[in-house]
Each structure stands twice: as C-alpha cells, then as structure tokens.
Amino acid sequence: MADERFLYENISQRLRNQILGGSYHVGEKLPSMRRLSQVFGVSINTIMLCFRQLESDELIDIRPRSGVFVTNHSLPKICPSNVAHFPLLPVEVSLSEDIFHYMEPHIEEHLVRLGIALPAREIMPIEHVLRTMRGVTRRQPLDAWDYMHPHGYTKFTSQLAKRSLNYPVPIAQEDLIVTNGCMEAIELALRTVTQRGDTVAVETPSYYGTLLALEVMQRKALEIPTDYRNGICLDALEQVFKRQQVSACLVSCNAQNPLGFTMSEDRKQKLVKLATRYNIPLIENDIWGDTVYAGDCLPAKAYDEAGMVIYCNSFSKSLMPGIRLGWVAPGRFHHRLRELKQISSITTASTPQLLMARLMESGFYAQHVQQLRQKLAVQTQETVATVLKAFPEGTRIEPPTGGCVLWVGLPDQIDSRLLFDQALAKGIHIFPGSVFSAGPRHFDYLRLNAGAPLDDKLRSAITQLGDMAKRI
Incomplete structure (x- = not known):
C-alpha cells in the first residue's frame, strides 16, 4: 500500500x-x-x-x-512546501464498505471511543437541554405535535439570522432552510448544483461523510492539496476552476475535520472571490465553526456578495447530535434547493426547532459555546501531549484550532488499518486515515477523538495504542 x-x-x-x-x-x-x-x-x-x-x-x-x-x-510555489503533490484528476469514490466497517464498532458500549468525532457527554449540558425540551413541549404542545412550516419555525430562523449580523454580508432570515442535520443540507446542496457523473472539488484529507455522499450520489471527487495551517490550496483550486474540471467545490473553513485548521479571513475572502469569478458553487460545511477556540470566527459565507456559497451547519457537534437539527443558506440557489427539500423530507421535526429557539433566545446556547470551546481547547492540548509521549518517535500532530479531533501522522509508513484491527481487539475504537481520501492516501494517519476529558482509562488506551504502533 x-x-x-x-x-x-x-x-x-x-x-x-x-x-x-x-x-x-x-x-x-x-x-x-x-x-x-x-x-x-x-x-x-x-x-x-x-x-x-x-x-x-x-x-x-x-x-x-x-x-x-x-x-x-x-x-511563488503553487502550494505550501509541506503539501503533497499529486495529479489534479477526478476519481470515482468507492469507500462505503470501508467506512461502514470502521464506523460500526462505535455502537458497542464497552469500547474506548477514540474514533467518532464528538464532544463527550460529560462536558455537555444534557440535563438543562432535556429540561428545556420538556418545558417547551408543555407550553407549546400543539406546535410540537404538528408539522412545522417547510421554511422552519420563525423564532428559530430569526435567531439563526441574528447570528450573522456581524458578517460583512449578513444572512437574511428568508434565505434559511431548516434541515435534518448538516448532512441533509450538504446532500441537498449537491443535488441542487450537480448531476450524476459531475465532479466536485474537495479537500484532502476530507471528512469521510462527504466522500460517502459523493459515492452514493454518483459524483466524482477531485482532491485538492490541503495544508494543516492554511487550508485548501487556492492556486490548485483556481487551476481546476479555470479548466472547468468541476461543477462545485465542497470545503470546511473552520476547524476542518480531520486536519483541525481554520482558514484566515483573507483566504476565506479569496476563496469566495474565486468561486464567484469562475461561477463555481461553493458548498461550505461549517459544522465545527462554533467550536473554534479563538471564538467569533466568520465562515466564508460571511463574504458572499454574489450568493455563490451554499452554507451548511447544524448543532450536532456543538450541542446535541440526537436532535438532528441543521440549516442551509443557499444564496442564489435557494429556489431549487427549497424544491428538493420539499420533495425529500417536506419539513424538519418541530420539537428540536422549538427547543433551539428557546436555548438561543435565553442566551444559554451562546454561554454554553464559550464554555465548550475552553474545555475542548484544554482536552485537545492534553491529548496531544499524551499521544506524542506514548507513540513511536517521529509521530506528528498539528494541534487543531477548534473541534476535538487530532490528525495523527505515524512514522515509518505504519498502516493505521492494521492498528485499527489490533486496537479493536483490545476494546479501543479509532479511525484509520485511508477513508479521508478517495485515492490511495493517508493510510499512515489516523484520526483520534479528543472530545472527552483525559482520565486513567483514556490514558491507558492511548498508551496501549502507542505500544501497538511501535510493534507494527
């Protein structure tokens, strides 16, 4: 390999x-x-x-x-010198079996869960959220029982729009469409601006969920070199735009999964200008945006004067994955995306929208996000130190700027798929790096979740992983 x-x-x-x-x-x-x-x-x-x-x-x-x-x-060089170079060619995505194989063990309660990217339950305000949910269903029982308007609950979308008031180009409330999580938003965006057989530019490494979506929808991926400091290589991206090799581009600018970088505001503006100049729709996955440690980090959508950015987000990573509540701001593609939403799932569940409207109106969500950022920053820093101490000499980790995942580079071309098998046999779940690319890349990386506070059990698991890696 x-x-x-x-x-x-x-x-x-x-x-x-x-x-x-x-x-x-x-x-x-x-x-x-x-x-x-x-x-x-x-x-x-x-x-x-x-x-x-x-x-x-x-x-x-x-x-x-x-x-x-x-x-x-x-x-100047086209990309930073530490970015691997490879042909900018479209490829068929064929990862579904591997992804499901690596995901399935996560449901087993006895495992030490270092694979799935998610903040741990113990640092989330579960009781407050559930108490608020019970309250809104008592006060608004008919609203919770009935279908919500396809455009979403007005008080909820109003709060979402207010979050963008400090953007150079704010998002209008009427441009928002509520979705069942971020993945439905991304799927609708892809269906809106691409067709079967089209090619989509993506980062590499890139979140395996977006690659899986491309495979299921029969779109090709064209992987763009992506740097752990600066993000996607804009020079390489402009080349494929100029050659009309792609129908859309799908990126994450804030706390990208798995690299953890946050693009500078200047590079975000340049990215949007590129998409606008070449008339290429830019699908932005900002699901980790609220967890950027420095806080108040704007998405690329904030600079979208021409409406070329389809902005996708949800509360799955920042608050509660089980409510499956997301949203999309489609810009100039609003009409078509709204049509696809209505024939796909018609509307989004009512109770989650009532809940989030209340949590945002009260100021609780904003306060929670501030606390979450602080906790994740500490946890990732401590986990990085623990991994580097336990793993073989030459192991590489660039501390993330947000979120809770670590992209761990293994020395001597150690195959993380072998490490996955050995770790699972010892009750430890990790995610190999090979599924973060549609091509034969990143097999000597793994993604680790740092979403939980380090305790003796986690330290022991990381030490075991390091010992296994040394013996491969």
Whole structure:
C-alpha cells in the first residue's frame, strides 16, 4: 500500500525538487517519459501522471512531438512546501464498505471511543437541554405535535439570522432552510448544483461523510492539496476552476475535520472571490465553526456578495447530535434547493426547532459555546501531549484550532488499518486515515477523538495504542 500511495507522489516531488533546486534550468528539456520510466522502474503512465502534476504546478511545459521543457518557475510555489503533490484528476469514490466497517464498532458500549468525532457527554449540558425540551413541549404542545412550516419555525430562523449580523454580508432570515442535520443540507446542496457523473472539488484529507455522499450520489471527487495551517490550496483550486474540471467545490473553513485548521479571513475572502469569478458553487460545511477556540470566527459565507456559497451547519457537534437539527443558506440557489427539500423530507421535526429557539433566545446556547470551546481547547492540548509521549518517535500532530479531533501522522509508513484491527481487539475504537481520501492516501494517519476529558482509562488506551504502533 505504501508503494501505491507514494509512487507518483515521490517521483513528482523528486523532479520538482530538481527543477526548483536548479538541476534543470528554464527552457531545458527533461528526459523522455520512456527514459524516466526506466530510471524509476515504473510505467510510462505513471510518468505521464507526474508530468501532468508538474504541468499543473506550472513548472514544465509539455509540447507535443517536441518534449517536456522547464518553464519560468520564479513565481511563488503553487502550494505550501509541506503539501503533497499529486495529479489534479477526478476519481470515482468507492469507500462505503470501508467506512461502514470502521464506523460500526462505535455502537458497542464497552469500547474506548477514540474514533467518532464528538464532544463527550460529560462536558455537555444534557440535563438543562432535556429540561428545556420538556418545558417547551408543555407550553407549546400543539406546535410540537404538528408539522412545522417547510421554511422552519420563525423564532428559530430569526435567531439563526441574528447570528450573522456581524458578517460583512449578513444572512437574511428568508434565505434559511431548516434541515435534518448538516448532512441533509450538504446532500441537498449537491443535488441542487450537480448531476450524476459531475465532479466536485474537495479537500484532502476530507471528512469521510462527504466522500460517502459523493459515492452514493454518483459524483466524482477531485482532491485538492490541503495544508494543516492554511487550508485548501487556492492556486490548485483556481487551476481546476479555470479548466472547468468541476461543477462545485465542497470545503470546511473552520476547524476542518480531520486536519483541525481554520482558514484566515483573507483566504476565506479569496476563496469566495474565486468561486464567484469562475461561477463555481461553493458548498461550505461549517459544522465545527462554533467550536473554534479563538471564538467569533466568520465562515466564508460571511463574504458572499454574489450568493455563490451554499452554507451548511447544524448543532450536532456543538450541542446535541440526537436532535438532528441543521440549516442551509443557499444564496442564489435557494429556489431549487427549497424544491428538493420539499420533495425529500417536506419539513424538519418541530420539537428540536422549538427547543433551539428557546436555548438561543435565553442566551444559554451562546454561554454554553464559550464554555465548550475552553474545555475542548484544554482536552485537545492534553491529548496531544499524551499521544506524542506514548507513540513511536517521529509521530506528528498539528494541534487543531477548534473541534476535538487530532490528525495523527505515524512514522515509518505504519498502516493505521492494521492498528485499527489490533486496537479493536483490545476494546479501543479509532479511525484509520485511508477513508479521508478517495485515492490511495493517508493510510499512515489516523484520526483520534479528543472530545472527552483525559482520565486513567483514556490514558491507558492511548498508551496501549502507542505500544501497538511501535510493534507494527
């Protein structure tokens, strides 16, 4: 599997280093594909993929019947140097069996749950939320019993709209559509702006749920290099926009899962401008936005003057996954998305909307979010230190800016799928990195949940994981 992942990436990187290092000068002709295939012991098709990547990076010029020549590469690098390079090509997504295999054990109560990304129950205000739910159903029994209007409960959507008052471009209440969680919002967005067989630009690594949605809906994924500090590579994204390779782009700008980065406000603005300039719908998954530790972090939607951003969110990660309450702000795509919502699920459950309207009106939700951010920041910091102490030397973790997941890079190309099997046998659930890409990437990473306060049981589980990793 290591060869599968690193074959063309390693060759591309070696050629790139030689060009940027001066081994090949501007205008100089590179060895032929046949010669390079012999040098590296790979197929001509593999070398062609490498050339296409270097061409997309504007480092070489492929001239039919003449050869491949080095271009003027004095311009800034297309992406940060620590981002892996690979061809910007659409691929079919085929992950469903792997994802279900890795997800299913989570329901077993006896497991130490380090796999699913979710804040632990013990840091959430369960009693207050359930008490409030009982109260609103007593005071508004008929509203709770009946269908809610397809547009949503007015008091709830009013509170959602008020959250955007500090945006440069606020979200109007009439633009909001209430959904059954964030995934329904994303699904509706994809159905609105893409068709079967279309290609969607995504980050890599990317949340496996969005990749699964693409597979089920028969859309292709075009993975864009994504950096753990700056987010999706805007230069690479502009290339695929310019070439009209994609029908939409699906991103997370705040506390992205699994990398944990938050894009700068400047890069968010540039992202929206790119989507607007090339008329490519931008689907924004902001489900972790409320957990950014620094707080009050704006989404890309805040800069959406042209209505090109379809904003998707929910309360599943920040408060209560069981209420399955989300929303979408579709911008210029509102009419079509509303039609799809009505023929899909007609409306969204009434009681969750009554509940959240009350929690937001009272100021409780805002107070809770502030406390949650502080707790998650402490927990992730402590978990990072514990993992680095227990795991093999060379293990890499970039502390997240929000949320509660850690993207753990394993040294020596350790396969996290093997670690999953061994950990599960010991009662520990983790998530291998391979399902966060539609291609053969990230097998030597795993995602760990840091949503629970560290106790002796968790420390012991992490120590066991580290010992297993050292023996693989």
